[in-house]
Amino acid sequence: METLSEAQVASFRENGYIRLEGMFSPGEVREMGDELDYVMEAFANWDSAWKGPWRKEYMDEEEDAAATLVAIHELQHYSAAWSRAITKRELGASVGDLLGSDAVELHHVTLHAKPPDKGAPFPMHQDLPFFPHEDGRYADCLVHLDDADETSGCIKFLKGSHRLGKLEHITGAGTAPHLPTDRYRLQDAVSVPARAGDVVLFYLWTIHGSAVNHSGNWRRLVRLGFRDPRNRQEGGQGMGRPGFIVKGVRPKVDGVDVDVYGNWAQNRA
Template identity: 50%
Template sequence: MTKLDSQTDVLSKEEAGQFWTQGYLRVPDVYAPDEVAELAEDLDLLIDRWARSNTWTGPWREALLDADLAATIELRSLHDLRYYSAAWARATSNAKLAGVLRCLLGDAVELHHTTMHVKPPERGQPFPLHQDWPFYPHTDNRYVDVLLHLDDTSHDNGEIRFLPGSHLGGPLQHVTVAEGAMCSPHLPTDKYRLADTTPVPARRGDIVCFNINTVHGSYLNTTSEPRRLVRMGYRHPDNAQLGGQAMGRPGVMVVGTKPRQHSQEPYSSEA
């Protein structure tokens, strides 16, 4: 039967295998230039109108940066873009993206969340190495994070970087408390170093997919332009969430139909 929700054969078996072996995969040109132009325009508007200025906390700042930068780095973020922009609502179920997700996760895939990460010019926050599991822990590894690129990336503006194969051992212990206060989950900087990672530069309109357990991070944006990307998280509907971001919110199907587990109730009509 033809699947209208997704393109077929978007990835070869080798590419899908590569994703599950190394823990990440860049897929070029998933979004057409006119689609990316509309998304970038709406993103700029959302940055001005809704985005928060905040940065990750923790001892990694002083470990990775000099004192001036550690005190002044910047990050703009916003969650759930599809609640704010029709173009972004469409982008989360783009047919080519859905085809990629079908190749990686199978015949049933749901959207879990979207998060914008904009590194402002010159002092756009680096990300210490981490897995995404501590931010939204799930029962198993059937979870793919997708980074949709609105700008070309390189070392200078902080392209995404990965530790190949690091997802295979499952969730790792992260630093979550420093000097008695909670901090942004990250891996110990003396054991997990950005210098040991593989850079994955990408072009505007590309996606970079990675597993919820793949160790990743990025350097500072030192250029005069912002580096804009949006993370969209997708999972198999049977991969139950254990806590964290968007916990308790229903997922939105982007491939296939939701399976029903024994005695599972349909969604309530109440809030």
């Protein structure tokens, strides 16, 4: 099943990101949003704003004190609407087109919800340090539950930055992984506003970040991580865990396949 045009695939490979409009219908968005609101109240962590000295350059003192982010992982463990969303046929097919892969595996699901007026920013970074993989066949997909724009802290990318490959990040106990703020500036990034139901996809190596939510509305995004199952994980979030296959069938690859019980071979090594 080929879903995207050649021009869309070429644009993704050139820029390192792409917005696909209306992946989810208004009815689907309503159901996903309602169940997400319940999960956020009942289970999520409301103290998830990214920490670190970089915050001084992104916020004044008042904003810094108020900055809030609501996060939780693996929504399919909490909500049937999200189980359906992550296996949407057109989405898996689109990721396959973008990565040039006949098989696509879900790697993780992560909510980043910025509350009205105080939603926390993200420093410029690649997602690489959070779940490093051997090669570039990995796409993150931001599912938009709300309209997101400049005021509400939409996602921003450094165009073509995936071509820089794997970059060394500033890490440590007191900070979220990020890139040096003088060399990789949010002001130089391209904003990608989106409507509820749109998805924005980008490579694991594309540099991105976002600003404070200054609007009076929520900006809820759910990130779905997808990879070619041949792309071996090297550490981090979801290491040693097989994911749903959302396009094609799992290829048999030494050390990266699952056993008859559904356990990943990497766990047996």
